Each structure stands twice: as C-alpha cells, then as structure tokens.
Amino acid sequence: MNVPVRAAGTPRAPVRWWRAHRWALAQSLLRLRERPLGTLLTVAVMGLALALPLCFWLLRVNLDRFGQTLGEGQAVNVFLRPAADAAQAGRLARRVQAMADVAAVRLKSPQQGLAELGALQGFGPALAALPDNPLPWVLVVEPRAGASGAAVAALAQRLRGESLVALVQDQGPFRARLDALRGFAARVMQVLAALLALAATMVVAASVRNDIQQRVQEIEVLQLVGAGRAFVRRPYLYAGLWLGLLSGAVAVLLVLLLQAVLAAPAERLNAAWGGRLGLAPLGITPLLVLLAAAAMLGWLGARLASARHLAAAEPV
Amino acid sequence: MIAFEQVSKRYAGGSAALENLSFRVAAGEMVFVTGHSGAGKSTLLKLVGLLERPSGGAVTVAGRNLRQVRRRGVAAHRRGIGMVFQDHRLLMDRSVQANVELPLVVSGQAAAERSRRARAALEKVGLGGMEQRLPTRLSAGEQQRVGIARAIVARPSVLLADEPTGNLDPQLAVEIMQLFADIQTLGATVLVASHDLFLIKRMRKRVLVLDHGRLVDDVPASEVAA
Ligand SMILES: Nc1ncnc2c1ncn2[C@@H]1O[C@H](COP(=O)(O)OP(=O)(O)OP(=O)(O)O)[C@@H](O)[C@H]1O
Ligand SMILES: [Mg+2]
Numbered sequence: 208m209n210v211p212v213r214a215a216g217t218p219r220a221p222v223r224w225w226r227a228h229r230w231a232l233a234q235s236l237l238r239l240r241e242r243p244l245g246t247l248l249t250v251a252v253m254g255l256a257l258a259l260p261l262c263f264w265l266l267r268v269n270l271d272r273f274g275q276t277l278g279e280g281q282a283v284n285v286f287l288r289p290a291a292d293a294a295q296a297g298r299l300a301r302r303v304q305a306m307a308d309v310a311a312v313r314l315k316s317p318q319q320g321l322a323e324l325g326a327l328q329g330f331g332p333a334l335a336a337l338p339d340n341p342l343p344w345v346l347v348v349e350p351r352a353g354a355s356g357a358a359v360a361a362l363a364q365r366l367r368g369e370s371l372v373a374l375v376q377d378q379g380p381f382r383a384r385l386d387a388l389r390g391f392a393a394r395v396m397q398v399l400a401a402l403l404a405l406a407a408t409m410v411v412a413a414s415v416r417n418d419i420q421q422r423v424q425e426i427e428v429l430q431l432v433g434a435g436r437a438f439v440r441r442p443y444l445y446a447g448l449w450l451g452l453l454s455g456a457v458a459v460l461l462v463l464l465l466q467a468v469l470a471a472p473a474e475r476l477n478a479a480w481g482g483r484l485g486l487a488p489l490g491i492t493p494l495l496v497l498l499a500a501a502a503m504l505g506w507l508g509a510r511l512a513s514a515r516h517l518a519a520a521e522p523v
Numbered sequence: 524m525i526a527f528e529q530v531s532k533r534y535a536g537g538s539a540a541l542e543n544l545s546f547r548v549a550a551g552e553m554v555f556v557t558g559h560s561g562a563g564k565s566t567l568l569k570l571v572g573l574l575e576r577p578s579g580g581a582v583t584v585a586g587r588n589l590r591q592v593r594r595r596g597v598a599a600h601r602r603g604i605g606m607v608f609q610d611h612r613l614l615m616d617r618s619v620q621a622n623v624e625l626p627l628v629v630s631g632q633a634a635a636e637r638s639r640r641a642r643a644a645l646e647k648v649g650l651g652g653m654e655q656r657l658p659t660r661l662s663a664g665e666q667q668r669v670g671i672a673r674a675i676v677a678r679p680s681v682l683l684a685d686e687p688t689g690n691l692d693p694q695l696a697v698e699i700m701q702l703f704a705d706i707q708t709l710g711a712t713v714l715v716a717s718h719d720l721f722l723i724k725r726m727r728k729r730v731l732v733l734d735h736g737r738l739v740d741d742v743p744a745s746e747v748a749a
Contacts, residue, residue, distance in 0.1 A: 217602070223631025230628050428612050431574075432626040432673070433602030435595070 227438055235445030238418060249414040249450055254457025256407040257501050260400035261462045265489055267396055271389060272487060283359065285346040285366050286374040296344035299371055303346060308354045308362050313347040320345060343373065356383035404504055411450050411508030415443050419516045426517070436517070443513045444506055451505020455498040462489060524550035524681065524712040525571060530580035532566050532736075540566040541736045544580070550680075553704060553713040555723045558733030564716035567733070568683045571714065572604050573597050584681065602630050605674035605711075607684035611666050613658040619645065619669050620654035626677040644672040647702060649695075663690040671699060675706055682706055684715045688722065700726050724748060 218226070239246045285303070287296055296314060304312045315323075320342040325331050348366070350359045363377040419426070429439050466488050525548040532541040541563045548554050556564045569575040570582050573589060582589045584600070592600050605626075613622050623641040632640070645651055648668040658666050667690045674682060684703065688696035700715075700722055707713045717723060723730055727747045732740035 218631045218633075226631045226633065227628075424612075425614055428614055428625070429629065430598070431572075431601065431606060431608075431612060432629050432677075433598050433600075433604075434629045435598035438598070438629060 227441065231438075231441035231445050234442040235449060238442065238446050239449055242418075245414060245417065246450070246453075249410055250453045250457055253407045253410045253450065253454035253501070253505075254461065256403045256410065257454055257458035257497065257504075258461040258465075259403050260396070261458055261489070261493070261497055262465060263396040263400060264493060265462065265466070267393060268487055268489075270392060283348040283350065283363055283366065283378075284376040285348055285369075285372055286376070287344040287346070287371050288373045289341075289343050291344055291371045293344070295371060296346070299369065300346055303348055303366065306362065306365065308351045308358045309348055310351045311349040313349075315345040315347055317342040317344060356386040404500075407451075407454065407501070408504045408508040408511070411447050411454075411505045412512040414450060415447055415509045415512040416516050418446065419443060419513065440513045440517055443517075444509045447505040447507070447509020447512075448502050449505070451502040451508075452498065454505065455501025458497060458501065459494050462494075524548055524552070524585060525714070526581075526583040527567075527570075528581045528583070530570065530577045530582055532563070532570065532575065533578045539736050541570075541577075541733075544736070544738050546731060546738060546741060548712060548714065550712055551707065551710050553707040553715070553726075553728045555726070555728055555730045556714060556716045556733065557718055557720070557723060557730060559718070561735075562733040563736040564718075564733060565685050566736075568606075568685050568714060568716055571681065572606050572683055573600050602626070602677070603680055605677065605679035605682045607667075607671050607674045607682075607687045609686040609689050611670035613666060613669055613673075615657065615659050617657075618654065619650065619656050619658060619661070622658065622669055623672045623676050626673060630677055640676055641672070644676040645669075647675070648672045649698070664692065664695055667691060668695075668699070671702070675702075678709075678711075680711055682711050682713045684713070686717055687715065688717065688719060693721075696722055697725065704728075 217223075287299070291299075293316070296316075300312045300314045303309060317340045321334060321340050324342075325334050348362070350362060354362075359377060360383070363375050366372055367375045426439055527544045527546050530541055530544040531539060533539045544563075544567070556567055558564055566575065570577055570589075571584060573592060576589075585603075589600070614625075620638070620641050623644055624637045627637040627640060642651070642654065645654060648671050650665060650668055650672065653661070653665070658669060661669065667687065671684070671687060674684070682703065687703075688699055691699060696719065703713050703715060704726065724747060727744055729744045730740070730742040730747060731738060732742070
C-alpha cells in the first residue's frame with residue numbers, strides 16, 4: 208500500500224522548474240497586456256520616480272565638475288623670503304612637488320613677477336622707476352584635482368612651516384565652503400533618491416496587490432490542482448520585474464530627453480567659462496545601473512505584495 | 524490506499540461534520556459516498572484532498588498519514604489527486620484547453636505533451652472540438668465535463684468527485700460515471716460523493732452511507748441491488 212501518490216509521468220525537478228519559469232514568464236507578460244492602462248500608469252509613475260534621482264545624479268556630477276573648475280586656478284601662492292636665492296627656491300620646489308595632494312609646482316622668478324606686474328595696465332612706468340626688483344621668488348602650487356578643502360588647508364599649513372617661506376596665500380575658506388556645499392547637496396540627493404526608490408517600490412507593490420486581488424479565484428484553482436507557493440507567486444514576481452524594467456526604460460528616456468533639451472544652454476554656459484566647464488552627459492554605465500536597480504525594485508515590490516496578499520490564500 | 528481511523532471534523536463554530544469515521548478503500552477501488560444533504564460527503568473528500576484537516580483521528584493516503592504532510596507538502600499531495608467539484612471551479616477567462624492543461628502546467632509537462640493529453644481528455648468527456656471555447660460559452664453540463672477532463676488529465680492515482688453529475692442529464696450522467704469506472708480500471712482509486720441513488724445502484728460499486736457525520740452503512744459492490 209505504500210505507493211507514493213504521484214501523477215503518472217511527472218518530469219524531474221529541474222525540468223519542472225525550468226518549464227514553470229517559462230510559463231510564469233509568459234503569464235506575467237499576458238497580465239501586463241491584459242491591463243494596458245494599469246500597466247501604463249504604473250510604469251509612468253514609477254519611471255518618473257526613478258528619473259528624478261538620476262537627474263539629481265546628473266546634477267551632482269556636473270556640480271562636482273563645476274566646483275573643480277572653480278577650484279582650479281585657485282593655486283596656493285607661496286612667497287619666499289627676499290633672502291632666498293634661485294638654488295634654494297629650486298630645491299624647495301622639488302621638495303614641495305613630492306608632497307601629498309600636490310599636482311604641480313611652478314617656480315616664478317622675481318623677474319617673471321616683475322614682467323607680469325608690468326603687463327598689468329598702468330604699472331609699467333612705476334616699476335621702471337624702481338631701483339631694485341623688490342619681488343621675492345614665488346612657488347605656485349597647484350593642488351591635486353579633487354583634493355578636499357581640508358587637504359589643501361593642511362598643505363598650506365605645512366608650507367607655512369618651511370623656513371624659507373615668508374607668506375602662503377591659499378583659498379582655504381572658499382574651498383571649504385564649496386566642499387561643504389557639495390557634501391550637503393550629495394546628502395540631500397541621497398535621501399531624496401532613497402525616498403523615491405521607496406515610492407517606486409510601493410507603486411509596483413500596489414499594482415501587484417491589485418492584480419492578486421483580481422485573481423483570487425485563479426489562485427485558488429491553481430492551488431487545487433497542486434500549485435505550490437512558489438509556483439503561484441512566480442508570475443507576480445516576473446510582472447514586478449517587467450514593471451521595474453519598463454519604468455527604468457522610461458526613466459532613462461526621460462533623462463536622455465532632459466539632456467537633449469539642456470544641451471544648448473549647457474554649451475553656452477561652457478563657452479562662457481572658456482570651455483573649461485565641459486558639462487558631462489551621463490555615460491552608459493549609470494543608465495544600465497538604473498535599469499538593473501529599477502528591475503530589482505520592481506521585483507522587490509512584487510515580493511512584498513505577494514508575501515502579504517498570497518499568505519491569505521494559502522492551503523491548509 | 525485511503526484509510527480513515529476514528530476521524531472527526533468539527534468546523535470552527537459549527538457542530539461536528541464528521542464523527543468517528545473509520546473505513547478503508549483499497550488501491551484501484553471505486554467507492555460511492557452517499558447520504559442526505561449536510562451528512563458530510565464533501566467534508567470527507569476535502570480531508571482526502573487536504574482541503575481541510577481533521578479535528579481528530581488519522582487520514583492515511585497511499586500509506587502516508589496526512590498529519591505528516593505539512594504546509595509545503597500540500598501542493599505535491601494534490602498533484603497526485605484529481606478533484607471534480609460540483610461548482611467545477613473553472614477559469615472563465617481561459618479557453619477550455621488552457622483549463623484542462625492547468626494540472627499539467629503545474630506538474631511541469633512540455634507544451635506539446637500538455638496539448639496532446641488535454642485533447643485526449645476532452646475527447647474522453649465528449650468535448651472534442653471545443654478546445655478553444657471559453658467556459659462561459661458552454662452549458663452547465665459541458666462546464667462540468669471540462670472540470671472532469673481537468674481532473675483526469677494528469678492521470679492521478681486518486682480521483683475525488685463531489686456531485687460530478689449534478690448538472691448532467693441522466694444519459695450523460697451514466698456516461699460520466701462509466702468514464703470514472705474506466706479510470707478505475709486503469710488503476711486509480713475513485714471516490715465519488717453523490718446522492719443520486721438511481722445512478723449509484725446502476726454502477727454496482729461499494730457504497731458508504733453517511734448520516735449526520737457518522738458512517739451508518741458500508742455496502743459492498745456485490746450487495747448493491749440493481
Ligand atoms: N466551511 C464550513 N464551515 C462551517 N461548517 C461547514 C463548512 N462546510 C461544511 N460545513 C457543515 O458541515 C456539515 C457537513 O457538510 P458537507 O458539505 O460535508 O455536507 P454534504 O454531505 O456534502 O452536503 P451536500 O449534499 O449538501 O453537499 C454541514 O452541517 C455543513 O453545514
Ligand atoms: Mg457536498
């Protein structure tokens with residue numbers, strides 16, 4: 208009597224698994240097509256919710272570059288004591304070059320300094336009247352691109368400690384303010400992005416819940432003919448995945464559209480800054496990351512909704 | 524194949540639907556369960572299909588005490604059992620063919636195999652050629668037969684039918700019962716709940732008689748008077 212209850216000719220587990228997935232996939236697509244309006248609405252709302260963080264990101268990347276551009280030419284000027292000669296200045300320049308956070312060191316001789324001053328309008332005759340060149344040797348120290356305000360301040364402090372150095376002129380407060388602003392903007396964007404991702408997940412969850420509630424009978428019949436929890440759930444998870452992917456595609460399109468609309472003004476802005484601004488469009492990587500993240504959020508939303516609303520329909 | 528030992532079922536808040544029920548059904552046997560309305564026929568079938576759990580006693584199917592079948596095992600248990608319901612439980616927005624294929628989808632059969640077997644099952648219940656129709660466009664009796672095709676399509680070792688002929692004319696009812704008997708001869712254990720005494724007598728199978736949840740008679744096939 209110990210015959211297992213088993214339908215004749217049941218395929219092996221991996222085959223069953225694979226076929227069940229294929230079926231769930233087809234079902235999930237059918238479902239989206241059966242409710243075109245609901246699908247469209249969900250995808251539009253979620254797409255918008257996902258496009259916003261991406262816009263923030265675009266903004267942030269460019270703000271960073273903008274800040275760097277502003278920070279550039281904000282070299283630290285190191286004035287040496289008048290007594291320092293060319294050899295000493297050269298040795299110091301080489302030492303500074305080796306310091307952390309230093310990109311380049313340019314040595315400016317008193318003659319060069321005088322010539323630069325002379326080039327400024329109105330200074331020529333006054334300088335010509337000087338008996339001696341009163342200018343010292345100067346090191347123009349370019350901090351490494353992207354070095355933080357604190358790092359540059361530390362560098363300036365270190366330079367002040369050099370015995371040959373008379374005066375160090377850096378743009379510390381300016382850099383610190385810029386850094387603080389960047390940090391603040393980044394945090395605000397992170398928080399907003401997290402909230403929007405949550406909203407997108409909830410949108411999918413609501414859509415899937417709707418779907419489940421409209422299919423109570425179908426779910427029951429599936430369970431009666433021997434469908435397990437995973438089997439019943441799978442089409443909804445796939446549907447969530449599709450909704451996520453479609454929304455991701457919508458978000459990508461929206462961002463590309465935004466970039467296209469902004470291209471001309473951005474170019475003018477760039478030109479106004481002497482071509483040094485170089486506003487960067489998004490590369491392919493963040494767009495792909497967005498698509499993957501959107502699919503995952505959709506799946507997650509479907510998982511949440513199905514866990515909650517399918518539990519009620521579980522067999523005894 | 525199926526054994527009830529001192530089985531009781533009490534629904535939440537209700538009186539006892541089954542009380543101290545004990546009987547055995549051998550593998551490959553066909554048995555009718557009869558009794559007045561509310562006697563507990565449906566409840567008995569539900570316990571076998573794990574649509575309900577007993578309040579006391581032990582239900583054994585294929586040598587396995589169903590108490591040992593936990594939540595996760597219920598689906599696998601049901602895949603080995605075909606069920607026909609009085610209200611047929613069809614998906615009204617799917618074609619007849621899709622409805623009949625459902626158990627095969629769940630058990631992971633290939634599409635071609637599904638299609639072939641669903642057609643064969645529909646042919647058996649006399650619905651050949653109706654594959655693409657929606658159940659809403661069928662008569663009650665035809666819908667019932669789609670439900671039967673769905674129950675037999677996976678060739679289950681146990682077939683449970685709850686008033687399967689309620690909506691059928693007498694001639695068709697006899698044909699459907701004959702179909703169940705055919706399935707029995709292929710080795711399946713068949714349990715049919717029915718209060719159609721005329722039909723039961725005609726089939727000459729063993730009969731369990733319930734009265735208010737108690738087993739009051741167990742008539743062997745040889746003693747069923749024509
Ligand atoms: N889900 C339920 N909740 C509470 N009581 C129930 C439930 N299902 C059945 N009952 C009760 O259990 C008893 C047996 O019901 P059951 O459906 O098994 O009878 P039946 O013999 O199939 O009757 P019928 O011939 O009318 O279908 C009845 O008194 C019924 O009211
Ligand atoms: Mg009943």
